Amino acid sequence: MILTVVFWSFAGLSIMSALLCVTRRNPVSSALWLVVTLFGLAGLFVLLDAHFIAVMQVIVYAGAIMVLFLFVIMLLHVGRDQPPDMLGRVGSIVMIGVASLMVLELWVLTTSEPAAELQLPAGTLAREAAQLGAVGAVAGPLFRDFLVPFELTSILLLAAIVGAIVLAKRRI
Amino acid sequence: MFLGESLAVSAIIFGIGVAGVLFRRNAIVIFMCVELMLNAVNLSFIALAQQLGREGQVIVFFVMAVAAAEAAVGLAIMISIYRHKESVNLNDIRLLRG
Amino acid sequence: MPGVGWLWLVVMLPFAGFLANGALSFARPDAKRLVSAIGVGSVVLAFLLAFGIVQGVAGHSEAPHVMTYWQWMPIGQLTLDLAFQLDPLSSVMLLVVTGIGALIHVFSVAYMNDDPSYARYFAYLNLFVFFMLVLVLGANFPVMFVGWEGVGLCSYLLIGFWFSDRANADAGKKAFIMNRIGDFGFLIAMFMIYRETGSLSFVEVFAAAPTAFVVGGGVITLITLMLFLGCTGKSAQIPLYTWLPDAMAGPTPVSALIHAATMVTAGVYLIVRANVLFAMAPVSSFVVAAIGAVTALFAATIALKQWDIKKVLAYSTISQLGYMILGVGVGAYAAGVFHLVTHAFFKALLFLGSGSVIHAMHHAYQHTGRHEDSQDMRNMGGLRKAMPWTAALMWIATLAIAGIPGFSGFFSKDEILAMTFARGGEASAFFVLWAIGSVAALLTAFYMTRMMLYTFHGPNRTGTDEEPHLHEAPWVMTGPLIVLAIGSVFAGLLNLPAVLPGSGWLHHWLEPVTAASAQFTAEAHIEQATEWVLLGFATIVAITGMVGAWMLLKPEAVKPAAEAPAETGFGKVIFNKWYVDELYDRVVVRPLMWLSDLVLWKVIDKGVVDGAGVNGIATVTRLVGWIGSRIQNGRVGTYVLFFVVGVWFVLRVVTV
Numbered sequence: 039m040i041l042t043v044v045f046w047s048f049a050g051l052s053i054m055s056a057l058l059c060v061t062r063r064n065p066v067s068s069a070l071w072l073v074v075t076l077f078g079l080a081g082l083f084v085l086l087d088a089h090f091i092a093v094m095q096v097i098v099y100a101g102a103i104m105v106l107f108l109f110v111i112m113l114l115h116v117g118r119d120q121p122p123d124m125l126g127r128v129g130s131i132v133m134i135g136v137a138s139l140m141v142l143e144l145w146v147l148t149t150s151e152p153a154a155e156l157q158l159p160a161g162t163l164a165r166e167a168a169q170l171g172a173v174g175a176v177a178g179p180l181f182r183d184f185l186v187p188f189e190l191t192s193i194l195l196l197a198a199i200v201g202a203i204v205l206a207k208r209r210i
Numbered sequence: 211m212f213l214g215e216s217l218a219v220s221a222i223i224f225g226i227g228v229a230g231v232l233f234r235r236n237a238i239v240i241f242m243c244v245e246l247m248l249n250a251v252n253l254s255f256i257a258l259a260q261q262l263g264r265e266g267q268v269i270v271f272f273v274m275a276v277a278a279a280e281a282a283v284g285l286a287i288m289i290s291i292y293r294h295k296e297s298v299n300l301n302d303i304r305l306l307r308g
Numbered sequence: 309m310p311g312v313g314w315l316w317l318v319v320m321l322p323f324a325g326f327l328a329n330g331a332l333s334f335a336r337p338d339a340k341r342l343v344s345a346i347g348v349g350s351v352v353l354a355f356l357l358a359f360g361i362v363q364g365v366a367g368h369s370e371a372p373h374v375m376t377y378w379q380w381m382p383i384g385q386l387t388l389d390l391a392f393q394l395d396p397l398s399s400v401m402l403l404v405v406t407g408i409g410a411l412i413h414v415f416s417v418a419y420m421n422d423d424p425s426y427a428r429y430f431a432y433l434n435l436f437v438f439f440m441l442v443l444v445l446g447a448n449f450p451v452m453f454v455g456w457e458g459v460g461l462c463s464y465l466l467i468g469f470w471f472s473d474r475a476n477a478d479a480g481k482k483a484f485i486m487n488r489i490g491d492f493g494f495l496i497a498m499f500m501i502y503r504e505t506g507s508l509s510f511v512e513v514f515a516a517a518p519t520a521f522v523v524g525g526g527v528i529t530l531i532t533l534m535l536f537l538g539c540t541g542k543s544a545q546i547p548l549y550t551w552l553p554d555a556m557a558g559p560t561p562v563s564a565l566i567h568a569a570t571m572v573t574a575g576v577y578l579i580v581r582a583n584v585l586f587a588m589a590p591v592s593s594f595v596v597a598a599i600g601a602v603t604a605l606f607a608a609t610i611a612l613k614q615w616d617i618k619k620v621l622a623y624s625t626i627s628q629l630g631y632m633i634l635g636v637g638v639g640a641y642a643a644g645v646f647h648l649v650t651h652a653f654f655k656a657l658l659f660l661g662s663g664s665v666i667h668a669m670h671h672a673y674q675h676t677g678r679h680e681d682s683q684d685m686r687n688m689g690g691l692r693k694a695m696p697w698t699a700a701l702m703w704i705a706t707l708a709i710a711g712i713p714g715f716s717g718f719f720s721k722d723e724i725l726a727m728t729f730a731r732g733g734e735a736s737a738f739f740v741l742w743a744i745g746s747v748a749a750l751l752t753a754f755y756m757t758r759m760m761l762y763t764f765h766g767p768n769r770t771g772t773d774e775e776p777h778l779h780e781a782p783w784v785m786t787g788p789l790i791v792l793a794i795g796s797v798f799a800g801l802l803n804l805p806a807v808l809p810g811s812g813w814l815h816h817w818l819e820p821v822t823a824a825s826a827q828f829t830a831e832a833h834i835e836q837a838t839e840w841v842l843l844g845f846a847t848i849v850a851i852t853g854m855v856g857a858w859m860l861l862k863p864e865a866v867k868p869a870a871e872a873p874a875e876t877g878f879g880k881v882i883f884n885k886w887y888v889d890e891l892y893d894r895v896v897v898r899p900l901m902w903l904s905d906l907v908l909w910k911v912i913d914k915g916v917v918d919g920a921g922v923n924g925i926a927t928v929t930r931l932v933g934w935i936g937s938r939i940q941n942g943r944v945g946t947y948v949l950f951f952v953v954g955v956w957f958v959l960r961v962v963t964v
Contacts, residue, residue, distance in 0.1 A: 059242065060227075060246075065236055086259075091267050099277070103277065110288060111238055114238075158262065180271065183268075191272060195275065197279070300943060304942035
């Protein structure tokens with residue numbers, strides 16, 4: 039019971055702040071509302087037995103990426119005047135398209151169940167976390183089954199760093 | 211636990227992200243809406259990981275790493291464009307005109 | 309004697325004349341002597357050669373001589389050859405065409421002397437003779453059709469010879485177009501004949517006909533009716549006759565040659581050639597006979613009130629053709645050909661004589677500078693004093709056409725009416741046809757006498773200034789008239805009636821051609837006594853007509869055309885040709901023009917072809933380009949939109 043309330047609080051928070059993020063005129067406001075959204079989602083992650091991921095979300099996403107966003111926004115002095123919409127008539131057509139996209143996804147996702155043989159018994163994740171610890175539970179598959187992607191991701195990050203510096207410098 | 215509801219929330223946030231991408235003209239704000247979409251998908255993965263295994267969470271891990279790399283590079287590009295055009299408004303960036 | 313192998317030369321001589329005169333008309337149009345020599349010489353030579361050939365083969369063999377010159381169209385199982393056929397029927401036609409043609413060419417030398425397009429005239433005239441020979445000598449339907457169309461073409465060219473006058477050009481068009489309607493029937497018949505018999509050559513088709521068709525069946529009836537449709541066009545029968553009076557717009561020798569003696573008889577020739585087919589289809593034959601009789605009477609009524617001398621002769625031609633058609637319709641094929649031959653003589657004589665009259669009137673008006681109609685009989689009168697020879701020769705022709713005993717027309721017309729009467733034993737409808745034919749004979753005698761009266765007798769109405777300038781035609785023109793007059797008198801000997809000795813020579817001569825049909829027609833016999841009665845009756849009819857005209861008509865009461873009162877009452881109806889032309893205009897021409905204008909032009913041509921087709925394609929292309937330019941506008945927002953739509957589409961397709 040209490041879990042439901044908590045779930046819907048965080049879900050409602052996420053949705054509301056997402057809406058606000060999209061509709062604010064000032065990009066700084068948009069960025070800050072996005073941070074709130076990320077926090078809300080982190081809360082949801084905790085409820086879904088993904089403790090490690092939740093903390094990662096706060097540290098990496100809300101802490102690093104959004105800060106980067108805010109730096110760039112303030113660096114570029116953006117946010118003078120911009121209407122939030124595209125063309126009026128075309129905008130409403132687009133709105134309808136987007137809405138149908140949402141409806142479609144809702145319908146598809148909420149009415150489909152994974153196959154019975156793939157499903158784990160309820161509460162498996164919680165037990166594992168209790169045994170191995172939150173971090174350990176994630177680290178297991180990460181360093182065993184997903185080792186190669188892990189290493190490749192580090193190279194990717196290296197490439198991103200180099201690329202960002204090269205692109206943003208005034209003179210190489 | 212909250213599978214259906216989580217998927218619904220994920221869908222709604224994804225839709226909001228799409229609407230934002232289509233509606234906003236500021237390139238950076240659009241970028242932020244893309245991040246929103248990514249997060250909505252992360253929520254889906256986490257929700258399904260409960261039933262299908264820990265791999266869902268590992269995938270989210272990788273998504274976040276890639277999102278970070280992508281944000282870095284993308285914002286660097288925005289800065290370059292701003293240096294050329296004095297604006298990040300999408301209406302002004304029309305060099306791809308056919 | 310030249311053998312049959314020289315037949316091709318007979319046909320090619322006029323064609324060579326056409327080529328030479330055609331070249332001269334462009335290069336040296338003033339070389340009148342040379343043009344005359346080539347034009348007249350080619351046809352005269354052709355006649356002499358033809359005469360020799362016919363003499364050579366006469367009486368030697370029963371089978372036709374077929375000379376194949378070239379494999380024209382080998383198509384699968386059908387081979388159409390360019391081949392000529394010389395048999396009794398085609399020999400008769402050959403001699404008529406070249407003989408009368410030669411005389412008219414001689415006449416034209418003087419008649420057309422003042423015309424600037426002298427060379428062109430002779431070129432066309434030679435071309436006509438060439439095509440007519442191809443028509444009568446053709447050994448199969450397609451070659452005959454080539455000639456058929458070719459004479460239609462020459463008719464058009466020659467009717468509209470003075471084309472700078474719009475009315476003449478229109479008359480030429482009218483003739484050609486009405487002929488085309490008939491040609492449609494001819495073509496349908498050809499297609500059906502090929503389908504039923506597998507061949508188109510005369511020898512094969514007529515040999516196969518008795519077994520390939522059911523006597524009186526639907527197929528043969530349709531074929532013969534379609535062939536007859538072609539005949540009504542070419543031989544100016546109801547319903548396709550209205551072009552012939554308009555064709556009088558051409559030079560008078562053209563009217564004599566084409567529209568009296570030769571081209572218009574092509575329809576009669578066709579029926580006689582295909583006598584087997586017509587004998588096997590009694591319904592069609594009766595239709596043929598009925599239309600022939602009705603046409604004969606109908607045209608005769610119109611001729612009663614015409615004032616233009618050439619129009620009188622035109623309607624007279626239609627009427628006499630009706631007699632020929634009546635003859636071949638009742639199965640008297642030899643009689644039809646007989647009347648064809650005699651008619652060629654006296655009608656050509658009448659036309660050429662009227663040509664002399666018109667020539668004289670024209671000269672007189674030229675001298676005084678007035679512009680009256682030199683063809684209107686109301687402007688003539690008493691011309692026998694100025695032109696005694698012409699008057700006398702035309703009287704001979706008039707006696708022939710009226711059917712006075714002793715002259716050729718009497719025998720040929722009587723033969724047809726007697727055969728019609730003889731078939732009355734089978735069905736009384738034939739008696740009706742005989743009665744119609746007799747009434748028409750009465751009217752013929754009447755209107756021909758009327759024509760002679762108003763032209764040559766009575767007081768002169770041309771005008772006191774013109775009178776001294778009226779004179780006889782030169783001998784170049786009168787000479788051929790004399791030859792034709794001799795023919796008009798003595799051609800009757802070709803086929804005397806059964807009651808007289810030395811009878812039926814032409815009938816025997818044509819037997820190889822007509823024998824095939826004999827098995828299908830009941831032999832019509834009349835008693836000797838009945839024959840004498842009929843002969844007597846015909847004589848009474850002819851004399852009554854002539855005397856009646858002499859008594860009832862008063863040339864003194866006729867006023868010159870300029871002062872003449874308008875027609876009234878029944879006379880007005882006949883004068884206006886029973887308003888048939890106006891009827892055709894309302895019923896056929898106007899709806900067609902309406903259809904062409906509103907539907908075919910506005911809707912289909914402008915709307916569909918131009919609008920949807922040409923302009924439509926351009927508009928669609930522009931539309932596609934416009935869409936493309938709106939899609940590729942360089943705005944990232946638009947491109948993202950398409951992204952999203954694409955993703956949604958893929959989701960739709962994959963998940964549903």
